[in-house]
Amino acid sequence: MLKKAFVVKVVWLGLLVVALGAAFGVAAKEQVTISFWHHYNAQSPENEILTKVLIPSFEKQYPHIKVKAVPHEWDQLHKKILVSTSSNQLPDVARADIAWVPEFQKLNILVPLNKEMADFQTVAQDLLDGPMATARVKGDYYGLALNTNTKILFYNKSLFDSAGVSVPKTLDEFFAVARKLSKRTGRPVWGYAEPALAGWNICPFIWSNGGEITDPEYKVASGYLNSAQNVEIIQKLADLYRDGAMTGFTQGAIPLTDGYAQGRYGMILEGPWKFAELEVSYPQFEPATAPMPAGAGGSVQVLGGEDIVMFKTAQKEAAWAFMKFMTGEFAQVEMAKAGQIPVNKKALESSVVRNNKNLLPFLEAIKTARPRPPVSTWPEIDKELTYAVTLSILGEKPVQECLDEAAQKIDLLLARQ
Amino acid sequence: MTQAVLKMPEIPKRKTIKVNYPFIFLLLPGLVVFLLFTVYPIVKLLVMSFFDWQIGFGQKSVFVGLKNYLQVIKDPICRKAISNTLIYALVTVPSQIVIGLGVAVLIHSIKRFKITFRVLYYLPVITSWVIAALVFKYIFNNEGFLNYVLTDLLRLTENYIPWLDRPATGLFVAQLLGIWKGIGWNMVVFLAALQGVPPELYEAASIDGSGKIKQFFYITLPMIKNTILFALVMLSIGAFNVFTSIQLMTGGKPAHQTEVALTWMYYKAFEARDFGYAAALSYILAMIITLITIMLFKYFPKDHAQRIGKLT
Numbered sequence: 125m126l127k128k129a130f131v132v133k134v135v136w137l138g139l140l141v142v143a144l145g146a147a148f149g150v151a152a153k154e155q156v157t158i159s160f161w162h163h164y165n166a167q168s169p170e171n172e173i174l175t176k177v178l179i180p181s182f183e184k185q186y187p188h189i190k191v192k193a194v195p196h197e198w199d200q201l202h203k204k205i206l207v208s209t210s211s212n213q214l215p216d217v218a219r220a221d222i223a224w225v226p227e228f229q230k231l232n233i234l235v236p237l238n239k240e241m242a243d244f245q246t247v248a249q250d251l252l253d254g255p256m257a258t259a260r261v262k263g264d265y266y267g268l269a270l271n272t273n274t275k276i277l278f279y280n281k282s283l284f285d286s287a288g289v290s291v292p293k294t295l296d297e298f299f300a301v302a303r304k305l306s307k308r309t310g311r312p313v314w315g316y317a318e319p320a321l322a323g324w325n326i327c328p329f330i331w332s333n334g335g336e337i338t339d340p341e342y343k344v345a346s347g348y349l350n351s352a353q354n355v356e357i358i359q360k361l362a363d364l365y366r367d368g369a370m371t372g373f374t375q376g377a378i379p380l381t382d383g384y385a386q387g388r389y390g391m392i393l394e395g396p397w398k399f400a401e402l403e404v405s406y407p408q409f410e411p412a413t414a415p416m417p418a419g420a421g422g423s424v425q426v427l428g429g430e431d432i433v434m435f436k437t438a439q440k441e442a443a444w445a446f447m448k449f450m451t452g453e454f455a456q457v458e459m460a461k462a463g464q465i466p467v468n469k470k471a472l473e474s475s476v477v478r479n480n481k482n483l484l485p486f487l488e489a490i491k492t493a494r495p496r497p498p499v500s501t502w503p504e505i506d507k508e509l510t511y512a513v514t515l516s517i518l519g520e521k522p523v524q525e526c527l528d529e530a531a532q533k534i535d536l537l538l539a540r541q
Numbered sequence: 542m543t544q545a546v547l548k549m550p551e552i553p554k555r556k557t558i559k560v561n562y563p564f565i566f567l568l569l570p571g572l573v574v575f576l577l578f579t580v581y582p583i584v585k586l587l588v589m590s591f592f593d594w595q596i597g598f599g600q601k602s603v604f605v606g607l608k609n610y611l612q613v614i615k616d617p618i619c620r621k622a623i624s625n626t627l628i629y630a631l632v633t634v635p636s637q638i639v640i641g642l643g644v645a646v647l648i649h650s651i652k653r654f655k656i657t658f659r660v661l662y663y664l665p666v667i668t669s670w671v672i673a674a675l676v677f678k679y680i681f682n683n684e685g686f687l688n689y690v691l692t693d694l695l696r697l698t699e700n701y702i703p704w705l706d707r708p709a710t711g712l713f714v715a716q717l718l719g720i721w722k723g724i725g726w727n728m729v730v731f732l733a734a735l736q737g738v739p740p741e742l743y744e745a746a747s748i749d750g751s752g753k754i755k756q757f758f759y760i761t762l763p764m765i766k767n768t769i770l771f772a773l774v775m776l777s778i779g780a781f782n783v784f785t786s787i788q789l790m791t792g793g794k795p796a797h798q799t800e801v802a803l804t805w806m807y808y809k810a811f812e813a814r815d816f817g818y819a820a821a822l823s824y825i826l827a828m829i830i831t832l833i834t835i836m837l838f839k840y841f842p843k844d845h846a847q848r849i850g851k852l853t
Contacts, residue, residue: 203811210596210816231597309699310692374706375791376683436598504813514796 156442157190158216163198168400170462171195177458182449189442209233216438217446219430222258223496225266228433230500234266235434247448255467258495259431267431268451269467271459274425274493275393276485281412283390295332295419299360305390306369316364317372317389319380321513323496323506327426328393331494333357334421338538342497345534350527362517385409395428396463399482413485427493501537508533590820609821618797619822622805625712629801630780633719638772641727649735666725674789677718681705708798711791718786727772734768770841774834781830802826
């Protein structure tokens, strides 16, 4: 009898150990940490909303997933992803500029979501078609649209008042006003400031002036980039720089937000995040906005935005859960508070977004905004474009010559598709 | 036949090196690190320089022979970058040596506060490049300290001078930083050399009636010539490796006009993703540096005995 009791005890104990072990074992196995690389701006509330509101809320919803968010500067993030590709140390998820997606797809590092995620269609149908198209390469979707944006004209009202000029509606007026606002002696004032001379900065002028970067099929740049309209508009910018009415892209220039709010820059072309940045750094300052001045091609700005993408090395289940969360209504409404225009249809209908008067001019401008050429070599094309435009604007070489040379090089890059 | 050759007794044999196993065992950790982190990257880089190197998953790198090297040689921006580097070397190396030697001679000649001055001049050397570059950037910015002094305080000019925006002045600022940061190192090296010059030589010279300046040119300089050569070689290599200051202050802008060899290499590798080009450039640079070093060793005067002979 004793013997039997002993055996029963041992069996019970054994079962208990196994059960406990299994319980702990399962818990330990399911606990995952995913890393999320992004370029949410630390100067605006974006980063704070991500780390203090969104991630805690996600981790509460998915207790077994931890999100490690790593912030980068915009251009550093692109570089970091390329370098990490070569060393095979990519994160699980990243917030990628829409202009990078074709390039990453070509590098074969992104997960085609429509093929691998069973509920992709249900998730995608909640998001706007236009922004979702930026994640589509050769028929497959390599990301989810995360936010969209474009730029409008921000002008410094007190500078305008003291110069006695009105807000420019056309490109010609824009150049004239920029000159009138500028002052070269003492503490100089520049009528217009542009933080760089890349496609993001120059395309709006080219398109609004009726020019193009490439043909409609993105096969060739010669005959398009070096057209008469483009030479004309770049020359006008070069003249503006020569006359001391344009700055911002040079190394020694005052940072954009500071120059604008401190009354040193009369006009800048910026996105919806600028409101939140100004709110933090210059709460007293009241920004004023207007549409991009129109030219022969209308008022055409560049379409910006980000997709959230998953890398092939990711822990897919957890990564997908986080991507769905970030494109969900709650996260999108929260991010809209920092000036990130939602792409989630329900979020766009929410009162927070609809009553946000700062977002309205952008929602209007998006209707005519155009994306940069969605080609895998765009980052390289962009560099050639920047180089040519910078040389032109600095007056180092004739504009036509710069654009001719750039067009030839870009032809080769387009052919490498 | 072969046996006969092997048995030839008249060649005095050197003692064969015995394999010292414990010795090799002790060397092993260092050797492994050296092979892994120095030899392997150098060889891998050489291989990369002959390929159109791809980094994507499952992408094939294509062998292109010397194409990358030809591209580097033909590239006008690369030529600009290398000429900027050469100018940087030509400006900073002699300035650092002259000023560093001057400071060393002065410190050597004083009786008190030697250590204080040594520490003060050495401080820039141990300051981080990043911090020094950012401080210089702040000083030379359009709205920076120098423009404030020149325009608002001294009223020397009406307009702010865009130091960092123009290629020539932007590079000048980087050169200034290089010199400022290098003086201390030269000072220490030359101070050590000066202490090695026998004081009897100076005594003899002054008895023979030669003044301080003559003594400097006919005793000090010839006696520390090897140190000058050492400094020259080290600083030239250092000048070719200039990166942080340029990257932070001008970033190669505007339009790659202020690019130096390493910033251009970095740009081609990590921004333009042309790793093959960057690898080829790094090998071309290594060749240039080797060439310059060989020339320095070959053509640097070695006849200090003759110069001492001219003393009287």
